[in-house]
Amino acid sequence: MSLWVEKYRPNSFDEIIGQEESVNKLKAMVKKGEVQHIIMSGPPGVGKTTSAVVLARELFGSVWEENFIELNASDDRKLSVIQGKVKEFARSKPISAPFKMILFDEADSLTSEAQQALRRMMEEYSATCRFIFSVNYQSNIIEPIQSRCAVLRFKPLSKSEVVKFIDRIAKTEGLNIDSGAKEALEYVSKGDLRSLVNTMQSLANLSSTISSEVVYKNSGVLDVGKIREGLKAAISGDYMKSKETFSTFLDGGVNIKELVSQMFSVVASSDLIEPNMKSYVIEKLAELDYRVIEGATPFIQLQAFLAFLSTLKK
Ligand SMILES: Nc1ncnc2c1ncn2[C@@H]1O[C@H](COP(=O)(O)OP(=O)(O)OP(=O)(O)O)[C@@H](O)[C@H]1O
Ligand SMILES: [Mg+2]
Numbered sequence: 001m002s003l004w005v006e007k008y009r010p011n012s013f014d015e016i017i018g019q020e021e022s023v024n025k026l027k028a029m030v031k032k033g034e035v036q037h038i039i040m041s042g043p044p045g046v047g048k049t050t051s052a053v054v055l056a057r058e059l060f061g062s063v064w065e066e067n068f069i070e071l072n073a074s075d076d077r078k079l080s081v082i083q084g085k086v087k088e089f090a091r092s093k094p095i096s097a098p099f100k101m102i103l104f105d106e107a108d109s110l111t112s113e114a115q116q117a118l119r120r121m122m123e124e125y126s127a128t129c130r131f132i133f134s135v136n137y138q139s140n141i142i143e144p145i146q147s148r149c150a151v152l153r154f155k156p157l158s159k160s161e162v163v164k165f166i167d168r169i170a171k172t173e174g175l176n177i178d179s180g181a182k183e184a185l186e187y188v189s190k191g192d193l194r195s196l197v198n199t200m201q202s203l204a205n206l207s208s209t210i211s212s213e214v215v216y217k218n219s220g221v222l223d224v225g226k227i228r229e230g231l232k233a234a235i236s237g238d239y240m241k242s243k244e245t246f247s248t249f250l251d252g253g254v255n256i257k258e259l260v261s262q263m264f265s266v267v268a269s270s271d272l273i274e275p276n277m278k279s280y281v282i283e284k285l286a287e288l289d290y291r292v293i294e295g296a297t298p299f300i301q302l303q304a305f306l307a308f309l310s311t312l313k314k
Helices: 018-034 048-067 079-091 112-124 159-173 180-187 194-205 212-217 226-235 237-251 257-268 274-294 296-312
Strands: 036-041 068-071 100-104 131-136 151-153
Touching: 018 048, 018 151, 036 048, 048 068, 048 100, 048 131, 068 079, 079 100, 079 112, 079 131, 112 131, 159 180, 159 194, 180 194, 180 212, 180 257, 194 212, 226 237, 226 257, 226 296, 237 257, 237 296, 257 274, 257 296
Parallel strands: 036 131, 036 151, 068 100, 100 131
Antiparallel strands: none
């Protein structure tokens, strides 16, 4: 079985979704044939490593693998490796290319000692080698390296960009994904396309039709729409309906603490509850939270809370 993360890894700039600003800068470097040292910073699964590999392919063509290495194993972090393998690569002549490139993937974990050594190499071998650092946080790179690099910022993918990626995969794999399920996939992926593609692959193993229920169930993320629905029913005075909605969560084996914590964020961030009642409701939720943590019978506590909500209106 091939991994979809590899199958759907873009091989050219045009296949990269979103990240226009960064991609345009990289394209301009290729066009000029001039590449600076680069820091690519941003959250996981948004195209940093992919962009670095595409840059190497576009720059070096058929000899890209001779002129590009990627260091990511924890072993490669050691100072001895940097002074050995990295130095060896950086100083050796490029092969049918103007320079070589080294990608430090997950460079957040490079020690500052290792970074100091790299900084010296960046100067010494700048004629033959370019350094690329892929990081989640730019601040994990020492200042003297930051100041020698062009910084490209990668962002979480927007909703419509994520949907574009879902559609691309669904079409190729022949999957049925209705709009509710797309929304669920988008929600649980939080703009991380790696996590999205992995989720889709594991769900497609179960069935070629993907529903929102199955997405939430497998992700361990609670269906916020449903929590809102249950709370809304209670607030409008329909205790029975709210109880039913929440019992499907508990029947599904949901962690009650997790559920309560999601109820907190729904109440806090939505206008379901009148502003003047909000703090009162939150206080009650805190009580519920406390009792649940103390190990009181969760469903009974939850019912008491819903009953309280359903009397608010009167
Ligand atoms: N912008 C994008 N366009 C298309 N596919 C993407 C994009 N970003 C990520 N992907 C998909 O996610 C996979 C992982 O992306 P990539 O390795 O580039 O993430 P990353 O930003 O380097 O993450 P990390 O910080 O975890 O290293 C790719 O193989 C591809 O399938
Ligand atoms: Mg990466």
